[in-house]
Amino acid sequence: xxxxxxxxxxxxxxxxxxxxxxxxxxxxxxxxxxxxxxxxxxxxxxxxxxxxxxxxxxxxxxxxxxxxxxxxxxxxxxxxxxxxxxxxxxxxxxxxxxxxxxxxxxxxxxxxxxxxxxxxxxxxxxxxxxxxxxxxxxxxxxxxxxxxxxxxxxxxxxxxxxxxxxxxxxxxxxxxxxxxxxxxxxxxxxxxxxxxxxxxxxxxxxxxxxxxxxxxxxxxxxxxxxxxxxxxxxxxxxxxxxxxxxxxxxxxxxxxxxxxxxxxxxxxxxxxxxxxxxxxxxxxxxxxxxxxxxxxxxxxxxxxxxxxxxxxxxxxxxxxxxxxxxxxxxxxxxxxx
Amino acid sequence: xxxxxxxxxxxxxxxxxxxxxxxxxxxxxxxxxxxxxxxxxxxxxxxxxxxxxxxxxxxxxxxxxxxxxxxxxxxxxxxxxxxxxxxxxxxxxxxxxxxxxxxxxxxxxxxxxxxxxxxxxxxxxxxxxxxxxxxxxxxxxxxxxxxxxxxxxxxxxxxxxxxxxxxxxxxxxxxxxxxxxxxxxxxxxxxxxxxxxxxxxxxxxxxxxxxxxxxxxxxxxxxxxxxxxxxxxxxxxxxxxxxxx
Numbered sequence: 001x002x003x004x005x006x007x008x009x010x011x012x013x014x015x016x017x018x019x020x021x022x023x024x025x026x027x028x029x030x031x032x033x034x035x036x037x038x039x040x041x042x043x044x045x046x047x048x049x050x051x052x053x054x055x056x057x058x059x060x061x062x063x064x065x066x067x068x069x070x071x072x073x074x075x076x077x078x079x080x081x082x083x084x085x086x087x088x089x090x091x092x093x094x095x096x097x098x099x100x101x102x103x104x105x106x107x108x109x110x111x112x113x114x115x116x117x118x119x120x121x122x123x124x125x126x127x128x129x130x131x132x133x134x135x136x137x138x139x140x141x142x143x144x145x146x147x148x149x150x151x152x153x154x155x156x157x158x159x160x161x162x163x164x165x166x167x168x169x170x171x172x173x174x175x176x177x178x179x180x181x182x183x184x185x186x187x188x189x190x191x192x193x194x195x196x197x198x199x200x201x202x203x204x205x206x207x208x209x210x211x212x213x214x215x216x217x218x219x220x221x222x223x224x225x226x227x228x229x230x231x232x233x234x235x236x237x238x239x240x241x242x243x244x245x246x247x248x249x250x251x252x253x254x255x256x257x258x259x260x261x262x263x264x265x266x267x268x269x270x271x272x273x274x275x276x277x278x279x280x281x282x283x284x285x286x287x288x289x290x291x292x293x294x295x296x297x298x299x300x301x302x303x304x305x306x307x308x309x310x311x312x313x314x315x316x317x318x319x320x321x322x323x324x325x326x327x328x329x330x331x332x333x334x335x336x337x
Numbered sequence: 338x339x340x341x342x343x344x345x346x347x348x349x350x351x352x353x354x355x356x357x358x359x360x361x362x363x364x365x366x367x368x369x370x371x372x373x374x375x376x377x378x379x380x381x382x383x384x385x386x387x388x389x390x391x392x393x394x395x396x397x398x399x400x401x402x403x404x405x406x407x408x409x410x411x412x413x414x415x416x417x418x419x420x421x422x423x424x425x426x427x428x429x430x431x432x433x434x435x436x437x438x439x440x441x442x443x444x445x446x447x448x449x450x451x452x453x454x455x456x457x458x459x460x461x462x463x464x465x466x467x468x469x470x471x472x473x474x475x476x477x478x479x480x481x482x483x484x485x486x487x488x489x490x491x492x493x494x495x496x497x498x499x500x501x502x503x504x505x506x507x508x509x510x511x512x513x514x515x516x517x518x519x520x521x522x523x524x525x526x527x528x529x530x531x532x533x534x535x536x537x538x539x540x541x542x543x544x545x546x547x548x549x550x551x552x553x554x555x556x557x558x559x560x561x562x563x564x565x566x567x568x569x570x571x572x573x574x575x576x577x578x579x580x581x582x
Contacts, residue, residue, distance in 0.1 A: 023474075028525075080407070089446040179356070181447075181448065181465050182443045182447045182449060182452065184446075185432075185436060185439060185440050185449070185452075186440065187442070188429065188431065188432055188436075189429050189432070189440045191431075192428075192429040192430055192431055192432065193427040193428070193429055193430075195391070195411075195423070195427060196423065196428070196429065197429075197440065197489075198390075198410070198412050198428040199389060199391075199411050199415055199420065199421050199423075200393075200414050200441045200443075200444055200488065200489075200492055201415035201443075201444035201492060202412060202440070203410075203412045204412075220426060225501065229343055257431075299479055
């Protein structure tokens with residue numbers, strides 16, 4: 001795709017996303033659209049670390065949950081506006097990511113991914129057993145202050161739709177700024193050849209950490225939005241490993257290391273999930289996991305560079321600059337050297 | 338007298354019971370080219386990895402302008418002005434040639450625009466500029482080696498470590514590489530060159546250090562090395578013996 005076509009598709013998608021809840025009034029459809037936006041935001045946030053830097057995290061729910069719990073606790077205990085809680089959640093998640101990153105970044109490739117699974121599980125177990133954090137029961141958020149300050153709306157879902165869209169745009173902007181700065185170049189270099197990057201003066205620890213802090217802070221902001229929208233949080237809904245896998249999966253499905261890939265992945269995955277939920281109803285618990293498993297196998301076998309990789313090959317960019325092979329797939333070890 | 342640019346003192350590196358380098362000492366002045374030769378397994382690449390910070394030496398010291406640097410991590414060594422290439426090429430395959438070199442330039446210039454300009458200049462210097470927008474993974478091996486040199490030069494090093502940049506190249510490509518190294522020296526950048534290709538290294542080296550089984554067996558100007566019976570027995574064979582005086 002040429003730059004102009006890409007821009008046109010992007011603007012059309014933005015317009016469509018902005019107008020959708022005004023044109024489609026059925027609550028289920030509206031809710032699905034919000035889910036898509038929220039999932040896309042998480043995928044884009046995950047992609048900064050997992051896609052560009054190639055550090056596959058399967059524990060990102062820990063950061064999402066941090067955002068949900070920090071803003072909820074601040075608002076319930078201290079009456080802090082969830083907007084401020086959203087920023088606080090992002091800051092706490094970034095700090096937490098620094099603590100986690102320091103030992104985990106010593107591990108390479110699959111071992112890093114495994115360590116992040118462990119971290120996710122530990123955080124989940126910790127909250128499950130911690131009464132002050134609501135334990136396994138979780139919290140129902142008080143429905144007191146409706147409106148902008150309270151970040152709660154009862155009657156209409158519209159505000160959530162636009163907040164989700166705004167958060168997605170913010171996350172995309174951060175992602176774009178990263179790719180435009182030396183940090184983005186360094187992350188791609190680290191993903192391709194970490195030793196060569198070091199020999200050129202790139203501190204692996206520092207730049208992986210920058211990516212992880214941005215990625216986790218943005219995922220935490222998504223967690224606050226989730227808490228305010230659902231008005232109920234517990235470890236199962238905000239800290240589960242399947243949520244971590246989902247964040248990774250939308251990015252991988254859409255195309256790791258591309259700006260818009262995770263959005264495409266989120267739309268496709270959410271559509272499949274919602275369809276299976278409607279199709280199977282209450283008996284379909286766990287079908288989402290089957291779908292994840294199936295998708296992982298299909299992507300790994302047929303399309304390691306995701307949907308955007310397929311698009312890039314189907315409609316190659318014209319112009320004097322021949323494009324290289326599509327963005328390298330998920331695991332840096334998996335490519336031929 | 339000021340300290341030489343690089344001074345290696347009794348460098349020893351063991352991997353478990355295996356002694357890869359033992360008491361290796363040599364030094365290098367600013368702007369000089371030092372050839373590091375020896376049979377396979379002699380420990381040349383281990384010396385390189387110690388110099389570049391990839392292996393902390395077991396004992397011994399490495400000084401850069403008199404400053405001890407042994408044991409510093411690669412990124413710190415790079416910041417101090419030592420750049421390297423890899424024996425088995427490690428270009429950033431999914432990035433373009435220009436982007437590869439920009440990563441090097443960013444060591445001194447974080448602004449992307451300035452890094453791009455400097456990278457373009459470096460590519461023009463090594464003659465890779467017409468491949469700038471190609472994905473690095475698509476270059477030939479000779480071009481990838483040249484890209485590694487360009488990328489290393491973009492870090493503005495005082496000392497460049499070249500690990501077999503001529504191996505596997507055709508005669509014509511070796512000549513191009515020789516010419517490139519000569520021009521790098523003309524810029525004032527010192528080089529340590531690990532090489533098996535004798536017709537590549539002999540004419541350009543100011544001095545040669547010969548390693549065998551981890552130890553230095555000879556150190557001197559190329560002509561003296563080429564007629565040294567110890568070196569001929571250990572490595573060169575009769576073919577490269579310099580005619581006597």
